[in-house]
Amino acid sequence: MEAPLNYILSAKGTVIGSAAEIALAPVGDLTQIHFLAPCDLQAVKACGVTFASSMIERVIEEQAAGDPQKAEAIRARIAAVIGENLRDIRAGSAEAAEAKKALIAEGLWSQYLEVGIGPDAEVFSKAQTLSSVGTGADVGLHPMSKWNNPEPEIVLAINSKGKIVGATLGNDVNLRDVEGRSALLLSKAKDNNASCSIGPFIRLFDATYSLDDVRCAELNLRVEGLDGYILYGHSLSAFAHIYSLYFAHFEGGFEHLQSSQKQRYIHLV
Template sequence: MGDRHYPDGTLLGRARVPGFDHPRIVTVRNNELIDITAAGFALVRDIAESGRAAEHVRTAPGVGLGNVDAVLANSVAADHDPAKPSLLSPIDLQAIKASGVTFVVSLLERVIEEQARGDKARADALRGEILELIGMDLSELVPGSETAMKVKEALIAKGVWSQYLEVGIGPDAEIFTKGQPMSSVGYGAEVGLHPISSWNNPEPEVALLVTSTGEIIGATLGNDVNLRDVEGRSALLLGKAKDNNASASLGPFIRLFDGDFTLETVKQSEIALRVEGQDGFVLEGHSSMNQISRTPESLVAATVGGHHQYPDGLVLYLGTMFAPVKDRDGVGKGFTHKLGDVVSISTFELGTLSNSVNLSTKCPPWIYGASHLLRDLAKASLL
């Protein structure tokens, strides 16, 4: 990939293009962004459901929109020129789902969030107490196993019971709705924090593109923006902590599975995170997908099947093992975002997703929904 923000491979995305009311379907060929919008394939949803998504994207005729790097640069909110093409989130009608506490090694931080009840100062002390109590490497635990149940029982006996223990090491995965279809933002856009939050963080993740039949056909990068103080106060506040204006970012493109890129490739991905603040603060971290406690296939099976259908397919965030604890404003105060932070999430296989941080009330409001998209496509005779 080199220094590029996008990988080689069969790439599928969406772009805002001057002169068109509706988003355009795009791919990348020879470092150029290509518009492949056509009747019958004017939705990412329809391409995904076609049964031949990768083949279609590779062979569809198209029109050049310019150098990809130039389009990426114009997609950055602060530098955006509406007279030029820019990227959008690479999905449209798909449901936006997410899985939580899928890395047992991140379970500790979730328990701390809840036990600290949003108090950053108390988190460090709790971290030490719980580690001493457990006395083992959490990465060795297999959710639902006999050993995992013994650890859970020991924590309960000591009064450190948590909702996160059940979904982290119990038999059932946590699956929740991250946002409504059409609500996600793409590369370069601002991501939103609810203004009530004073303790929050990015969650760098791989997200899978899944069809209505449950077939996994591609992957992209995602930032599952999280309000640690809100979620820590009560698990019942998960919706408020997770689903706010511009709180779900995806991109830059979906990379579709083909002969060179498969789900097995995703399972070995190394995800790098970098947060750069206007105050000079830099936070770096990484997640190793091979440390995931629940397989991607099992998470998809827990989401879609006989118990729940998604006729337009879905995208599923797979969770993260990274919980930032680096002090930002003083010893023991931990990490939280500041407005203007630039969050970059990268893998060799999927490129780089970069967004700047703002309040959800200050990010551009979400005003273009599924009804607007379908009406615009109908007017253009593309449905």
């Protein structure tokens, strides 16, 4: 569709309730109206390792082989070195190539660093067609996982010609203990039942809201565990690689979270 905004502005709809009322509908109550994901016939794609912090976390996962008990010690040993050296390097630049040579010489090079500062981004399938869940729905955690976390992200709506036409919010649920065992298990760690939450709406770009607004957006995260545990997170948006996929995720920098609790309440503002 060439002009989705014009189509929406001219569309004739039926009022089924206020957004506030729908958002408050109890989860699982089939007599109530609930939000569906605002994407339907498109597979959801994601771009990984788009922040220096997330790149470091991927290296830590790799070194820990999916064992959360080893992660803290490994983080303390390598995070400072990698972070200081790589934080300001532009992916694919001559400086990145020189950094790669230096890290290889030090025995610190990783496949995650390759996609973090190399010329090509990591792009993978996050969710199949019609498999995303909407705002307020329970997200899915595979029962075999003991080390997992929510990943609040800004989700870009991109048409078939590679043009970004809007943005929404998403939760890229991740099984860290699975991904950490091998990068070849990425799909098993990322693409599971109800492991992709998107919505509630796509904010189409217009004269009052554009990609520049997305670039300076702030994400606030609140996780309420069933045991009473409450966690808060905050992140500024940033971009690394942008690809011509219908949906591309950009990580919100909360990969350090560790929780085996069911991520029932994920509030993104």
